[in-house]
Amino acid sequence: xxxxxxxxxxxxxxxxxxxxxxxxxxxxxxxxxxxxxxxxxxxxxxxxxxxxxxxxxxxxxxxxxxxxxxxxxxxxxxxxxxxxxxxxxxxxxxxxxxxxxxxxxxxxxxxxxxxxxxxxxxxxxxxxxxxxxxxxxxxxxxxxxxxxxxxxxxxxxxxxxxxxxxxxxxxxxxxxxxxxxxxxxxxxxxxxxxxxxxxxxxxxxxxxxxxxxxxxxxxxxxxxxxxxxxxxxxxxxxxxxxxxxxxxxxxxxxxxxxxxxxxxxxxxxxxxxxxxxxxxxxxxxxxxxxxxxxxxxxxxxxxxxxxxxxxxxxxxxxxxxxxxxxxxxxxxxxxxxxxxxxxxxxxxxxxxxxxxxxxxxxxxxxxxxxxxxxxxxxxxxxxxxxxxxxxxxxxxxxxxxxxxxxxxxxxxxxxxxxxxxxxxxxxxxxxxxxxxxxxxxxxxxxxxxxxxxxxxxxxxxxxxxxxxxxxxxxx
Amino acid sequence: xxxxxxxxxxxxxxxxxxxxxxxxxxxxxxxxxxxxxxxxxxxxxxxxxxxxxxxxxxxxxxxxxxxxxxxxxxxxxxxxxxxxxxxxxxxxxxxxxxxxxxxxxxxxxxxxxxxxxxxxxxxxxxxxxxxxxxxxxxxxxxxxxxxxxxxxxxxxxxxxxxxxxxxxxxxxxxxxxxxxxxxxxxxxxxxxxxxxxxxxxxxxxxxxxxxxxxxxxxxxxxxxxxxxxxxxxxxxxxxxxxxxxxxxxxxxxxxxxxxxxxxxxxxxxxxxxxxxxxxxxxxxxxxxxxxxxxxxxxxxxxxxxxxxxxxxxxxxxxxxxxxxxxxxxxxxxxxxxxxxxxxxxxxxxxxxxxxxxxxxxxxxxxxxxxxxxxxxxxxxxxxxxxxxxxxxxxxxxxxxxxxxxxxxxxxxxxxxxxxxxxxxxxxxxx
Numbered sequence: 001x002x003x004x005x006x007x008x009x010x011x012x013x014x015x016x017x018x019x020x021x022x023x024x025x026x027x028x029x030x031x032x033x034x035x036x037x038x039x040x041x042x043x044x045x046x047x048x049x050x051x052x053x054x055x056x057x058x059x060x061x062x063x064x065x066x067x068x069x070x071x072x073x074x075x076x077x078x079x080x081x082x083x084x085x086x087x088x089x090x091x092x093x094x095x096x097x098x099x100x101x102x103x104x105x106x107x108x109x110x111x112x113x114x115x116x117x118x119x120x121x122x123x124x125x126x127x128x129x130x131x132x133x134x135x136x137x138x139x140x141x142x143x144x145x146x147x148x149x150x151x152x153x154x155x156x157x158x159x160x161x162x163x164x165x166x167x168x169x170x171x172x173x174x175x176x177x178x179x180x181x182x183x184x185x186x187x188x189x190x191x192x193x194x195x196x197x198x199x200x201x202x203x204x205x206x207x208x209x210x211x212x213x214x215x216x217x218x219x220x221x222x223x224x225x226x227x228x229x230x231x232x233x234x235x236x237x238x239x240x241x242x243x244x245x246x247x248x249x250x251x252x253x254x255x256x257x258x259x260x261x262x263x264x265x266x267x268x269x270x271x272x273x274x275x276x277x278x279x280x281x282x283x284x285x286x287x288x289x290x291x292x293x294x295x296x297x298x299x300x301x302x303x304x305x306x307x308x309x310x311x312x313x314x315x316x317x318x319x320x321x322x323x324x325x326x327x328x329x330x331x332x333x334x335x336x337x338x339x340x341x342x343x344x345x346x347x348x349x350x351x352x353x354x355x356x357x358x359x360x361x362x363x364x365x366x367x368x369x370x371x372x373x374x375x376x377x378x379x380x381x382x383x384x385x386x387x388x389x390x391x392x393x394x395x396x397x398x399x400x401x402x403x404x405x406x407x408x409x410x411x412x413x414x415x416x417x418x419x420x421x422x423x424x425x426x427x428x429x430x431x432x433x434x435x436x437x438x439x440x441x442x443x444x445x446x447x448x449x450x451x452x453x454x455x456x457x458x459x460x461x462x463x464x465x466x467x468x469x470x471x472x473x474x475x
Numbered sequence: 476x477x478x479x480x481x482x483x484x485x486x487x488x489x490x491x492x493x494x495x496x497x498x499x500x501x502x503x504x505x506x507x508x509x510x511x512x513x514x515x516x517x518x519x520x521x522x523x524x525x526x527x528x529x530x531x532x533x534x535x536x537x538x539x540x541x542x543x544x545x546x547x548x549x550x551x552x553x554x555x556x557x558x559x560x561x562x563x564x565x566x567x568x569x570x571x572x573x574x575x576x577x578x579x580x581x582x583x584x585x586x587x588x589x590x591x592x593x594x595x596x597x598x599x600x601x602x603x604x605x606x607x608x609x610x611x612x613x614x615x616x617x618x619x620x621x622x623x624x625x626x627x628x629x630x631x632x633x634x635x636x637x638x639x640x641x642x643x644x645x646x647x648x649x650x651x652x653x654x655x656x657x658x659x660x661x662x663x664x665x666x667x668x669x670x671x672x673x674x675x676x677x678x679x680x681x682x683x684x685x686x687x688x689x690x691x692x693x694x695x696x697x698x699x700x701x702x703x704x705x706x707x708x709x710x711x712x713x714x715x716x717x718x719x720x721x722x723x724x725x726x727x728x729x730x731x732x733x734x735x736x737x738x739x740x741x742x743x744x745x746x747x748x749x750x751x752x753x754x755x756x757x758x759x760x761x762x763x764x765x766x767x768x769x770x771x772x773x774x775x776x777x778x779x780x781x782x783x784x785x786x787x788x789x790x791x792x793x794x795x796x797x798x799x800x801x802x803x804x805x806x807x808x809x810x811x812x813x814x815x816x817x818x819x820x821x822x823x824x825x826x827x828x829x830x831x832x833x834x835x836x837x838x839x840x841x842x843x844x845x846x847x848x849x850x851x852x853x854x855x856x857x858x859x860x861x862x863x864x865x866x867x868x869x870x871x872x873x874x875x876x877x878x879x880x881x882x883x884x885x886x887x888x889x890x891x892x893x894x895x896x897x898x899x900x901x902x903x904x905x
Contacts, residue, residue, distance in 0.1 A: 179772040184824045189773060189824065189829065190772070191770070194611070194830070198612050198614075204612050364658075364674070365658060366657070366659060367658070374767070384659035387659070387670070387705070389710055390679060390680070390713060391658075394681065394683065400683075441698050444694055461687055464691075465694050468695060470698055470702040
């Protein structure tokens with residue numbers, strides 16, 4: 001318990017929180033807590049991630065992941081360097097075929113999830129990508145989303161929520177996806193206004209009325225982007241004063257005087273970013289993602305309070321969510337297909353060089369990045385995902401059978417130095433499950449290995465079965 | 476569970492007459508493979524006598540504009556509210572004008588393919604219909620409708636899932652009672668026993684090294700047998716269903732009645748494979764299908780743009796299904812086409828429409844009292860609109876569903892399916 005107490009203290013807990021946290025954790029083994037943390041902040045554990053976390057301890061590992069800029073990620077950067085669209089401006093991107101830029105965007109998301117050492121950053125990017133969802137299948141969003149991914153989501157994923165929100169509001173991808181670029185004085189388009197409140201900030205029960213939807217829409221009239229006739233200056237946010245409704249508005253009880261121009265929209269963003277219901281709504285969603293669907297309301301309240309106190313600093317909100325006293329209350333999370341596939345690659349030591357095969361697999365499973373049609377982002381509920389088992393089993397089996405283009409399995413290295421089924425099952429338990437593989441499932445995989453422990457195909461298939469096992473579907 | 480020859484053989488003879496089932500069945504291997512599911516088919520003959528329909532629940536996600544589908548051309552206010560988006564009267568000279576249905580409503584020209592089903596009395600529109608819940612949030616409104624509640628407790632399972640859970644299976648040996656044509660289970664089916672999301676009925680198999688398929692299947696079966704639900708139920712239904720769907724031969728399925736599905740389009744493909752599934756009579760009682768893309772805030776294009784394309788696909792797929800299922804002696808079906816709410820009566824400044832309230836719902840099937848537009852129309856004058864902007868909801872969608880559940884799905888347990896709601900009989904069935 002000593003290591004845990006010091007870890008907890010280092011994670012910034014006040015002394016009087018400590019006793020409660022320890023009792024809440026009951027008999028949870030400190031190393032089990034660390035494994036749990038690693039599972040929550042990554043796209044899946046493997047032997048090296050666990051070893052690195054063990055050397056840093058709970059607080060040290062958490063602190064490392066909360067400061068992604070300090071993590072050397074050069075090897076991941078080298079892998080995505082050939083994806084030229086990632087660094088280009090809109091006009092350069094726009095002159096490429098849509099399919100090519102979208103594929104590069106998805107390829108980058110996959111490679112980063114697998115290889116980046118900034119794992120928590122990638123989980124946060126995944127979260128905000130859902131929160132501010134944009135479907136690349138909506139016309140120009142194919143080109144706009146690359147810029148949005150870089151300058152809105154990735155740039156602010158661990159920054160201030162208000163900055164993230166404002167960047168999103170000015171993002172051509174969002175302006176296009178939710179039709180705001182066509183919203184004009186006298187006859188506004190309500191699409192962005194409604195989703196801004198319902199999905200991005202205060203939530204559907206956040207206290208806005210139909211009048212507010214109309215008034216907020218008026219505030220954002222004239223928020224557009226430069227057209228493609230602007231050449232190299234195309235696809236950049238611009239405020240078109242001529243199409244802005246400049247008369248007075250009233251939003252959530254606050255008077256917005258006439259003549260505000262672009263400040264009308266900025267004021268609305270500030271009102272929403274500072275609204276206590278935004279703190280609660282976003283905190284609840286983050287808690288659900290990182291701690292479990294049934295997260296206690298008391299935890300949500302504590303996290304929301306931290307959100308307010310830290311002025312929406314996402315890093316501090318995450319530090320609070322991932323603190324040991326909250327991690328102790330975490331319940332199992334069902335891996336969505338992207339998470340499952342990435343975690344299977346990471347845990348089994350497969351190498352992924354190109355992503356055509358992986359993208360096809362994600363499409364079959366219904367979880368291809370940036371392809372959810374609705375503004376609410378891919379669902380995050382076990383009841384939605386748990387019915388579709390075959391793609392989960394098939395991905396692991398095909399990957400280990402060397403049948404997914406771009407992915408190279410390497411069971412030989414995984415089992416290097418081992419000869420018995422028992423030893424190999426033990427390594428699977430350690431590297432893929434952090435020693436938490438249920439005994440019955442471990443026995444069953446061992447029995448499969450025992451068919452012929454020296455056979456390369458049996459070994460590979462056993463890894464596939466382990467990745468398809470019930471316990472591996474959760475984190 | 477061995478079939479007796481007396482039960483099995485006539486049924487097998489009947490099955491063999493269906494062209495699409497013959498693939499692979501001519502050989503001994505085919506016979507052996509089919510034998511595993513013949514007993515269930517034999518039982519299917521019994522459940523057909525219960526006259527239960529398979530319900531096909533099609534959800535138009537994003538709030539489809541019912542006023543562009545079933546057009547109130549007899550209401551002048553429609554034309555005043557939509558100077559750019561209105562569809563011309565049937566008696567106008569416009570090239571694209573609606574097809575008169577009853578002297579007041581007209582069918583969108585983009586949905587002309589459905590006119591024969593309407594004339595045959597198999598297609599019913601229920602207008603100014605929907606949920607009385609005032610929400611204009613897609614996600615809340617969809618959830619409420621799928622759960623079968625007006626706001627309130629949405630932690631409930633789906634209404635269709637509750638129906639399935641509260642009625643004996645039509646086929647007592649059915650391994651698969653409901654399918655969501657989706658990668659994730661639609662909420663409407665949550666809580667349903669033997670229910671799976673299956674995105675592609677024709678591609679439902681265990682992959683990997685074929686030589687070890689049995690060994691790997693056994694390992695998966697063992698590992699999942701003792702874990703808690705939902706994964707235990709998912710795995711057992713999945714493993715039971717894999718072999719079953721393999722037998723249906725979707726790829727060689729020949730639709731009846733000369734029906735032409737556009738299988739390159741997702742709804743056409745979903746309905747084609749659904750027809751094969753229903754005809755195979757393996758005990759499937761409900762199929763849920765989603766169609767996305769109806770949130771037309773800008774450039775709605777009901778005549779030649781986005782929405783016209785969506786309506787074209789929808790009506791072509793439904794018309795093919797109607798033709799296919801209507802030819803010869805097929806199991807009963809009923810299609811319900813719904814959307815979370817309608818769109819604002821007045822067009823906005825970007826040639827689109829924003830979120831509204833009341834909407835049109837469609838029912839199709841031999842049991843439907845079709846060839847009509849059922850409504851309690853209050854008009855489109857602004858003072859008659861909901862919030863001065865939207866079509867009223869004058870018929871609760873649950874009235875329509877309750878009648879179907881009781882008379883076509885064999886379940887009178889309406890109180891547990893729609894708790895706290897007393898449905899009104901609207902006479903949607905013949």
